[in-house]
Amino acid sequence: MTTPQHSIFAQGTVAHHFLEFDLRRVEPSRAVAAVAQLRSPAVSAGGVNLVIAFGATFWRETAPDHAPASLRPFSAVVGPDGRSAPATQHDLWLWVSGSxxxxxxEHARAAAKLLGDVAVLSAEQPGFVHRDSRDLTGFIDGTANPQMLEAPQVALVPPGQPGENGSHVIAMRWVHNLDAFEALPVADQERVFGRTKVDSQELEGDAKPPTAHIARVEVHDDAGEELPIYRRSVPYGTVAEHGLYFVAFSADPARYDLMLARMFGTSTDGVHDRLTDFTRPVSGSYYFAPSLTRLAELA
Ligand code: HEM
Incomplete structure (x- = not known):
């Protein structure tokens, strides 16, 4: 019996901080001991949620029996017209969220300090909840997300499999061109996403173009079953540069590959997601968030 990292599902958090680290050349056991300390009160107490996830190489070396076969680093996606999602894989990802x-x-800084001897902070991004969970384009993000009762089934590796109750994470920083998006009439903006702007109603039939974001990212297995993911993205940024820090959790990383292929035009139909005309990813990594039980064993 293993327990997942509950913070993946924490609700009501308006403040977020994402950190990515690369390990220094130290004994893996030292790195593991330092990461294990992150569950100490200095970092994870005081009303914040913490999710810890590892890059494929480190996790496979550290816990080979608990690494899912599908775990691997993020690969760049390059579309036929040159639009692309770069790979900027690091070794360790932390997500601190709170009220x-x-x-x-304070807790993000404490975590980075605790890891200082074994890891270099390579990228970080604070994020925030915007109005009623809207992306900076003004569209509600999360409408079709699995509800609380289904979310664990969607996000966690099933019991009995290597890595059980762990979760495959995707983290990508997208930079928006809001001026270009806002220059569209609202009806055209709605066709970009496939939903209405005010109340996130799905456009029906021909009203929803095949290039709409939700038409591109709804993917199925060979038997026609929908392959869902659990999204936890938040907006970020300054007036000069802003966008969405896209984060999702899934039982299987192949779902992300399918969605990205359909967004960037590398799937068989060659169509790209209209959304990628208005926003572009500047980072992309895959991580594995092991169960709390495995993290405790590392400690
Ligand atoms: C800047 C980038 C992105 C923005 C602004 C964005 C925004 C949105 C919005 C507004 C919706 C509709 C409401 C909802 O159901 O949440 C949506 C749906 C969705 N997005 Fe994204 N998204 C982005 C990137 C991605 C990426 C990279 C993926 C997958 C790798 C993805 C997967 C999904 C999925 C699975 C849905 C639900 C589709 C459905 O079944 O209706 N999104 N997104």
Whole structure:
């Protein structure tokens, strides 16, 4: 019996901080001991949620019996017209979330300090909840997300498999061109996503173009069953540069590959997602968030 990292599913958090690290050349056991300390009160107490996830190489070396066969680093996706999603894989990913930016910042800093001897901070991004969970384009993000009762089934590796109750993470920073998007009439903006702007109603029939975002990312297996993911993205940024820090959790990383192929025009129909005309990813990594039980064993 293993327990997942509950913070994956934490609700009501408006402040977020994502950190990516690369390990220094140290004994893996030292790195593991340092990561294990992250569950200490200095980092994870005081009202914040913490999710810890590892890159494929480190996790496979550290816990080979608990690494899913499908675990691998993120590969760049390059579409036929040159639009692309770059790979910027690192070794370790932390997600700190909470009710206010001050506590989240303090805990993110404490985590980085604890890891300082074994890992270099390579990228970080604070994020925030925008109005009623809207992307900066003004569209509600999360409408079709699995509800709380289904989310664990969608996000976690099933019992009995290597890595059980762990989760495959995708993290990508997207930079929006809001001026270009806002220049579209609202009806055209709605066709970009395939949903209405005010209340996120799905456009029906021919009203939803095949290039609409939700038409591209709804993917199925060979038997026609939908392959869902559990999304936890948040907006971020400054006036000069802003967008979406896209984060999702899944029982199987192949779902991300299918969705990205359909967004960037590398799937068989060659169509790209209209959304990629208005936003572009500048980072992309896959991680594995093992169960709390495995993390405790590492400690
Ligand atoms: C800047 C990038 C992105 C933005 C602004 C964005 C925004 C949105 C919005 C507004 C929706 C509709 C409401 C909802 O159901 O949540 C949506 C749906 C969705 N998005 Fe994205 N998204 C982005 C990137 C991605 C990526 C990279 C993936 C997958 C790898 C993805 C997967 C999904 C899925 C699975 C849905 C639900 C589709 C459905 O079944 O209706 N999105 N997104």
């Amino acid at each position: 206010a930016p001050d506590v989240v910042f």
